[in-house]
Amino acid sequence: MDKKILIVDDSTTIREQVRAAFAGAEFEIMEAGDGVEGIEVITGCSDLAAILCDVNMPRLDGLRMLEILKDKGRLVNLPVVMLTTEGQPALVQRAKAAGAKGWIVKPFKPEQLVATMRKLTAG
Amino acid sequence: MIPQNGTMRNPDNQPIDDMLFDCSRELFASYELDIQPCSRDEFPAPEDLAFCGVMGFGGKQLRGAVVLATTREPLEKTSPVGLTSQRDWVCELANQLMGRIKNRLLALGVEVLLSTPSGLSGNNLSPGQLRAPQVFKAATGFVCVWIDYEGSEGFELPTAPSGVFEPAVGEGETIIF
Numbered sequence: 001m002d003k004k005i006l007i008v009d010d011s012t013t014i015r016e017q018v019r020a021a022f023a024g025a026e027f028e029i030m031e032a033g034d035g036v037e038g039i040e041v042i043t044g045c046s047d048l049a050a051i052l053c054d055v056n057m058p059r060l061d062g063l064r065m066l067e068i069l070k071d072k073g074r075l076v077n078l079p080v081v082m083l084t085t086e087g088q089p090a091l092v093q094r095a096k097a098a099g100a101k102g103w104i105v106k107p108f109k110p111e112q113l114v115a116t117m118r119k120l121t122a123g
Numbered sequence: 124m125i126p127q128n129g130t131m132r133n134p135d136n137q138p139i140d141d142m143l144f145d146c147s148r149e150l151f152a153s154y155e156l157d158i159q160p161c162s163r164d165e166f167p168a169p170e171d172l173a174f175c176g177v178m179g180f181g182g183k184q185l186r187g188a189v190v191l192a193t194t195r196e197p198l199e200k201t202s203p204v205g206l207t208s209q210r211d212w213v214c215e216l217a218n219q220l221m222g223r224i225k226n227r228l229l230a231l232g233v234e235v236l237l238s239t240p241s242g243l244s245g246n247n248l249s250p251g252q253l254r255a256p257q258v259f260k261a262a263t264g265f266v267c268v269w270i271d272y273e274g275s276e277g278f279e280l281p282t283a284p285s286g287v288f289e290p291a292v293g294e295g296e297t298i299i300f
Contacts, residue, residue: 010239011215016204056218058239085222086237087290088229092298102299105292106219107153110203116297 002028003049003121008038008065009083010057014106018052018083021110027117035060035068042069048078049121052113053100055084055091063091066098075099079120083108138280139270143189144257146223147268150216151261153295154201158259158266166258166265172245173198173209175267176217179238180225186235187272189224191217192245196264214240220268223294232285 005027007018012033019029030045032038034057042048053062060068062082069075081102082095092103101120104113144160151158175192193213195206202212218240225235259266292298 011211011218012208013202013204013212013215016207020204056237056239085219085225085294087222087226087292087294087296088234089288089291092291096300100300102297103292104297105294106222107295108297109295112297116299119299 002026004028004030004045004047005050005052005117005121006030006032006038006041006045006048007052007083008032008035008041008057008062009052009054010034011054014054014083017108017110018113021108021113022117025114025118027114034058035062035065038062038065039068042074042078050117051078051080052083052117053080055082055086055095063094063098066095066100070098081116081120083113136270136272138282139272140257142224142227143268143270146220146227147191147257147259147266149294150220150223151197151201151259151266154203156197156200156261158197158261161258161260161265163256163258165260166256166267167194169245172267174213174245175243176213176215177241177243178217178221179241180221180235180272181238182233182235184233184275184278185228185272187270189217189221189270190268191220192267194264197261197266200261200264210242210244214242219294224270226290226293229288229290230284231281232288233280234288 007015015031032041036059055062079101083104085106087105172192173195177190179188199206256267256269
């Protein structure tokens with residue numbers, strides 16, 4: 001069975017790029033357009049394998065989403081990788097403290113993205 | 124640095140305009156599209172602009188907005204998955220452009236926070252009337268960028284890295300914790 005990865009990003013084009021990157025790989029891609037939608041999907045899906053998440057989004061940003069999920073204990077054994085234009089150390093540290101496992105600065109290379117998610121979801 | 128001939132910039136904003144110039148070329152180069160500076164006179168009619176993306180930013184020392192407007196062709200050339208939404212893609216490009224500028228500012232010790240991008244229809248834009256657009260042409264199509272900002276009293280952009288806010292992750296890089 002394919003592993004489910006959720007991409008949380010307000011850009012439909014980025015979500016399409018992520019979907020295209022994983023085409024033919026052993027992953028099923030789910031989508032959310034902001035942090036609020038992300039929490040809804042994550043709460044309603046018990047078999048997610050990993051999350052890719054933007055930082056700057058309307059309604060609820062990715063770091064706050066992560067912190068809420070961490071407080072709810074929802075990130076145990078659920079790797080999260082931030083996929084963003086940001087590279088500020090304070091934001092990277094905040095993500096790490098909230099339980100993120102990686103940080104990718106756009107633009108991303110599809111093969112590198114797939115390799116990263118394979119590594120984090122292995123086993 | 125911006126070549127002196129045939130390009131647009133506001134001399135009052137030269138360091139930041141130079142940053143915008145470099146970041147714009149780097150951004151499009153990362154999508155394998157070479158853009159070269161050209162005269163504002165070469166820029167097509169406003170009705171040929173597809174969309175523009177606007178990224179607001181703010182901080183203690185600096186606040187303003189970066190705008191990226193293009194004709195359709197550069198959007199088509201750079202979108203890796205086809206162009207299902209011109210508005211969405213130009214917003215994402217503006218977001219990535221501002222991300223690069225933010226990292227450059229951080230390296231100089233200037234911290235800003237970013238808004239989420241907004242897209243505007245290009246039909247009613249008239250770059251020729253703008254304060255300081257920088258105009259580029261690609262093999263097909265044009266790109267226009269500008270930055271509008273105000274600094275806090277006495278603010279001057281540092282000329283050397285501060286060593287304080289060096290970005291932890293660069294464009295296109297991945298780190299695993």
